[in-house]
Amino acid sequence: MFISDLILFSAGAIRKHRLRTVLSILGVAIGVASVILLTSLGEGARQYVIEEFAALGTNILIILPGKIETTGMAPFIGGTPHEITIEDIQVLRRQIPGVRNIAPIVPGMATVRFGEKSRDITVAGTTSEMQGVRKLHINIGRFLPPGELDRGQHVCVIGPKVQAELFAGTNPLGEILRIGDERFRVIGVMAPRGMSLGMDLDDVVFVPVIRAMKMFNREGLFRVLIGTYSYQDISRLRAAVLAFMKQRHDGVEDVTALTQDSVISTFGRILTILTAVLVGIAAISLSVAGIGIMNVMLVSVSERTREIGLLKAVGVSSSQILGAFLVEAAVLSTSGGAVGLAVAFSLTRVMRVLYPSFPIEPPVWAVLSAILVSISVGMIFGALPARRASRLDPVAALAKR
Amino acid sequence: MIQLRAISRDYEVGNRPVHALSHLDLSIARGEYFSIMGPSGSGKSTLLNIIGCLDRPTAGSYMLDGREVAHLGENDLTLVRRHKIGFIFQSFHLVPRLTAAGNVELPMVFAGIEKGERSDRADRALEAVGLSQRADHRPEQLSGGERQRVAVARAIVMGPSILLADEPTGNLDSESGGEIVRLIEKMNSDGLTLLVVTHDPAIGSRAGSQIRLADGYTSNK
């Protein structure tokens, strides 16, 4: 007996009953499509959230001087710590792998004046890499030039709110701002961003870090932001940076490294559970589809009792009959699986067009398991009808009216 | 080639035993033309099914070609049926979705015979029953006599040594019934052992050997 003959025989039997066949295939198709769609949605939501967090700064490791004894938002700083210096950053950058970009921040309040108008604004000293770390977008002009870690040009980049209030919306490029007692040339305006990591990025003036340290009379850096290549790498990098700083500070661990990975992993866990729940719901629809197949197969066995008796009379063995009906059920369910896959893929494609920012892509594992599951649904729910067929007594089966 | 000794076949109906066959002895030689007659319910079909290894006797011995088959397992009986037995039934038992050729090929499909050889042998079997022109017709497109001839072709296509016919003319008019009888008699004269169950004395009396059953017993010879 050749498997191709068996499939042909079974497919022939299926074709006889178009409506019933189509309905049971549809059941499996809906089940498979919903498994794939719901897992894609769940996975997409998870990735979307992670990416949003990444944009907010989940890829960021924040280093600050002092050892925070308690965790949480209200740090208690004990002892008089070593400062973190610009030199620390330069060496760290060279010695520790996995640092994508690194930028210091030295903030302070200063009076910023242009012509007649003046305001008290946050002035933050940093370097060109701040743009990469915080993923800042520039509206016009450019961000601080590279190489400003130990040089201090009198240039500045302003937030859109500063532009609106001091320049009344006109192009400020090349204009001179007075910050405190010094004069800075405006070289760029950032795109609106709003509050992020506790700073209103719309209402800020960025100047080279050296300038801010002089202006605010600071010896060390307020914070150092380190951008990583992936958020999975953060905990390794955190340990490496802490060890590095401890060694530079004579074996005293007196800096703190903050991450947002606890937030991320909590969200990740919630969304994984959500995905699992969705898959569970979809699995229910698959098993309903399986029961549909079982029903169709039971009807088929009952209708073809005389045929089964005849097959036995001409020397077809019980196991061959079992196989024929299992193949029939599997043909039904895999056709359903194929239709479901096609539906799921076209729907996800449509959704990608409609919502390009939402990363919906059927995960490979979901596709593979949907194929396997649809075959096994046929096998499992076809088993009972097939067994019933194979165990029919030939004489009684032939005599059935 | 067929030797039945003290064959009984009991059914349990409710809690009462029904003796479909009781202590039946029978010998049939190779190439013989044998008829089994008797009133309805006398056990003719039961006897034929046991001879065809479709059913097993409750007690007794059945030697087929020198081998005891009365108590063989299901798989062995399947093989005996596949290779030695051809069945013809009163109600034809053709598979409606298959063509005449497809029906004739069916035993060969499950016996694992290759496609090319299958259609050759099906062609020859259909030619032997005079239905070459109807090979692509489905049963519903054939007359009763033609359907039974397809069934005969299916019965002989695996090259059996015994042809068993249970009321082969029961659903046919006398003319096509006569054609079927002449057809299977021709197969018999070509060497096939032929057993025909009938309650029609005109048909049964044509056989070389005859038995008459009454209530599961042989009533005369």
Ligand SMILES: Nc1ncnc2c1ncn2[C@@H]1O[C@H](COP(=O)(O)OP(=O)(O)O)[C@@H](O)[C@H]1O
């Ligand atoms: N499956 C069965 N269960 C119970 N009794 C049966 C069964 N099959 C046959 N019989 C009984 O066995 C007897 C012989 O039946 P059968 O061989 O079909 O007779 P015939 O073919 O001569 O008409 C009848 O009395 C019938 O009622």
Ligand SMILES: [Mg+2]
């Ligand atoms: Mg009968």
